[in-house]
Amino acid sequence: MIPYSFYVNQDILDISKKLLGKRLHSKIGGVETAGIIVETEAYRGSDDKACHAYGGNRSPRSLSMYKEGGHAYVYICYGIHPLFNIVTSSKGKAEVVLIRALQPVKGIEEMKLRRNQHKEINLCNGPGKLTQALGITKLHNEAILYNSTAEIWLEEGMNIPNDDILTGPRVGLSTAQECMNWPWRFRIKGNKFTSKPNTVYYEGYP
DNA sequence: ACTAGGATATTT
């Protein structure tokens, strides 16, 4: 299990890249499922208009973003889909990483049942899909990811060198003005399990 | 292959 120290006092863009290649595990309803993180996005409260905590904004939804690194921020997107984010950095800064896609490695049969899909490629290739596959719901908002009883946690996986990371604009933003073009989406080059809109990207980090 | 529409919690 990846410890508390990993989640705090790291630059939000650095940790978004370091999360690539790590494994996200859940043990929910007695079944363990896991996948390699292959796509992330960074959200930074202080100056990022796309972030729910932009400029220190607080709402019932965004409160958990202000917790200390190592907590989960789960919110409901479009009224239906829970999206799973990892709070990073220190308390009060509201910096989170959205997990956008996984390569399934454990509990694949359970994922197929939960997702009602039979193709492995369709189990975790989107932020709303992977929460369903892993059994993550809004009840896991504010969950701690680093203690022995955690239902959701990370494990070390493979190290992804910078040359194997593609960056591009974040997905689904249209009113965040200049922020919507920031290359704060990260994914593993050549990996087939990333989420759909794969059109725009840059090699490496500008 | 591509596109339109529906599902619907939360915020402004």
Place this chain on the structure above:
DNA sequence: AATATCCTAGTA
């Protein structure tokens, strides 16, 4: 009224 999405059903 808009949104950090996904699925189905329709047309091509």
